[in-house]
Amino acid sequence: MKGLLAGLSAVVLAAVSTQPAAAQGDKVVHVYNWSDYIDEEILSDFTKETGIEVVYDVFDSNEILETKLLAGGTGYDVVVPSAEFLARQIQAGVFQKLDKSKLPNLVNVWPEIAERVAVYDPDNAYSVNYMWGTTGVGYNVAKIQERMPDAPVNSWDMVFKPEVIAKFADCGVQLLDAPAEIFPAALSYLGLNPDSRDPADIDKATELLLSIRPYVQKFHSSEYINALANGDICLAVGYSGDVLQARDRAEEAGQGVEVAYSIPKEGAMMWFDQMAIPADAPHPDAAHAFINYMLKPEVAAKASNYVFYANGNKASQPLLDKEVLEDTAIYPDEETVKKLFTKLPYDPKTQRLVTRAWTKVTTGQ
Amino acid sequence: MSMAETRTPLQRRIVTWIPYFWLLVFFLAPFLIVLKISLSETAIAMPPYRPVFDGLAGLWAKLAELSGANYEWIAGDPLYWHSYLSSLWIAAVSTLVTLLVGYPIAYGMARAPAAWRPALVMFVILPFWTSFLIRVYAWIGILKPEGLLNQFLLWTGLIDQPLFIMNTNTAVFIGIVYCYLPFMVLPLYATLEKLDPALLEAAADLGAGAIARFWQVTFPLSLPGVLAGSLLVFIPAVGEFVIPDLLGGSQTLMIGRTLWNEFFANRDWPVASAVAIVLLLVLVIPIVLFQNAQKRLGEER
Known part of the structure; x- marks a missing residue:
């Protein structure tokens, strides 16, 4: 959850898109995430591994994302709202349920984070944690x-x-x-x-x-x-x-x-940024493939090492840089975590x- | 034989209808949509209000569900009224300052040798080549406590404590005046340039001094430019959002901000639409006044 830079965001909504490696019909996934929130190498690695091209757009406020989602027909396959916003968007019918059979890497999630997110998204049916803070x-x-x-x-x-x-x-x-x-x-x-x-x-x-x-x-x-x-x-x-x-x-x-x-x-x-798939996503299969890729321990670790946020992936922790894992401002100690509220x-x-x-x-x- | 005379009546009718068509598609239709949302109720759904019209079927049944509750809400909370007044006040002061700054510039340009004028007009337009947002950001660099202005004033010894201009209404005024100055200067220049120098010579021959010539000849004849420039500044300044957001403090109350809150923070599209409709009415009044003033000026001649 970055700044909700008032109306400005509407004006400077920068769009970054990776170059198509190979035009492959519908093998494409449209991702809408926070600005400055990913190591772009992850996107090109994903394309290399799966052959699915990533079209990556960014926003800088939950409000902008929510307004687009509520209007419908965004054309995005994966979006990353914060949990509090996600909860209301689920109620409004914005998202589709995740097909967990297509997400084998869910075994890597950090149960404690998933449990806290369940307050917003019961059974984690609609979303997977990307970062929290x-x-x-x-x-x-x-x-x-x-x-x-x-x-x-x-x-x-x-x-x-x-x-x-x-x-x-x-x-x-x-x-x-x-x-x-x-x-x-x-x-x-x-x-x-x-x-x-x-x-x-x-x-x-x-x-x-x-x-x-x-x-x-x-x-x-x-x-x-x-x-x-x-x-x-x-x-x-x-x-x-x-x-x-x-x-x-x-x-x-x-x-x-x-x-x-x-x-x-x-x-x-405590806040959580959650990956979810809009109900009208044009490429739901590619969206699941993308989320599953992000759930790989080495990919989640790479993302956190780059953006300095904690992720919801337990298996990624041994792979994190020491300066990230040991910084209590990023990964607070257990005593502090108990005091965090949602x-x-x-x-x-x-x-x-x-x-x-x-x-x-x-x-x- | 000019082009117009060779056209058939049908062609001529199409040409006259083009502006009406644009007005219909880009003003009237969006206005009616906003008006409709303003009479709806908020809901947790996509889109977040109801009733939603799915077509002409059942239109009358759904019209009955519309309600004026949102307008009652706006009337009941002084916040909206204060926002409107504060926006009008900020826009009015900014317009006046823009006029005071812009008039001498336009006057100087109109009096400059004819060969220089295109270059001078170019200089006025030049800032538009840089993004509006970048220019407002640049003012943050100038006005902030450790910014260029304070560094300069401290260096000259005029002040010994940095001035706190950033995040105040003063910064908003500076930002609006700077950004809208070209909109004031260009119409003023256009009217002043057309001014017949023979009129001023005649006035001089009749014994009028420089000051009398300005106030009795130049200024009255430039009034259409003054009015056009003032409206071009005033109307967008009332609804200005970016400048107060970036340069203003949290106490800067403007209708653009209130509208943003309704739309994004409260997710209440209906009340936001009602605020927008009222804003439109607030803006229509000065336009009507302007048209009356112009008509009067036209009749005087």
Whole structure:
């Protein structure tokens, strides 16, 4: 789950397509995935092995994907929505059930991840995990240290305690512009159920968010990657992979900016990006072949080594680079994993309540 | 003998119908679809609203299911009203600033030696050769706290603390004025260039000073350009989404953003459509005013 870069995404929806190795009639699979989310060698290897050509398009927000899927007739064979969106899309009848006889590599999946995904997709009937991650705190190590030597970097206090976040207001604080990510964090910080739909709980979370609002410079779902990497901001609530990407960019730039990511000890949201096949997919057989290929341990490991996200493939773990497997920001330890929580999609009424509360937080209206 | 006279009446009728056909296909049909969705109810389905018309059959039965509930909803929450007002305000201020910046440019261009003019027009159009998005991104690089503007001002010693322009309404104004400036300059230039210099000479002969000549001759005659330019800036600025999203702060409330929320965050296509219909009505009023103003100007001559 990368940034849901507002409407911009519609404008810059870049399309990357691999060259057809050989025109082979209907031996083609149309894949629609997040931007910067795959090692392109995987696609050419797949074509080499199966003779199926891959047409690969990218999006950068769940909303864009969902709007296309709900309108129907996308022509895509494999799409990669986040689990929360997937759950609602299954309800709307967007996807077809996976034919598990065509997916022998399902034996490689990580049961713990599959079990958590089952909350959204019962029996994992419609989808297979591609990558998963957390929503936590990214920060500029030096700037935080300078302003508060004993900063509680591994706690939500960094964000939700007014007297703490106030110290960082001058160097820039950004939050995801995604109520579905921020409200659960605020609710869990208050000791309430992160998945609560009770209007009274939502009100309490709104109060909390309003109390820290003066110190937040901007709510945006992708700007913080560059802003953290360039040292323009010092604190952000964002997706694990995005913050780690900012960390790497800062390292490469060599301007002395050090970015770190922490999963707050109170618990954080866990998200899953799931491969699924639309009901009207023109090439369902090729789609199954593609998903089965992605489930190979060496392919899943290659994907994770490239994008720095954890995958849902247990068998791939021995094949992962050490710097990926041993980074607790990517593969958190068991103690931390137990504290991670998930959230089901809101019903339309709660969704409206939460969106309205979010508008109140962000605009003051 | 010109081409038009050689045409048969049928050909002539087809030619006059082309614009109406375009209007029908690309404006009226989409408008009716949006209007229909705005009278529907949201649902978890594909597409995410009902009723859906599958054809003319049962049309009347389904028409009865339509409801105005979405419009009641919009009227009931001050958020939408504030968004409209705030959008109109931002667009109005931007238009005024664009006019103040654009008029001297257009005036200078119209007064430049005739040989230079094509090159000057070229310079005004030149920015369009770069993607709109890249140009807005470039402003982030200029306006951000550690950006070019602050570096320059700190270097000159004019300020000792960086200015926080990025993520404020000021940045939105700067972005809109910059991006829409050519739309103001070109119509102004077109009217100012046509201005007959003999009129100014006559005014001078009658004893009018430079300022009086400008306000009593040049400016009134350039009014059609002022109006056309202002509308070309104002109308798209009201619904602007990309500039406030990239340059504005979270407190920047604009109708484009509210619409995005309805469509994408709430997945409520019907309310989003109702907001769009109301936006259209808000935009139609200035267009009608503009047409009246133009008609009056035409009659005065």
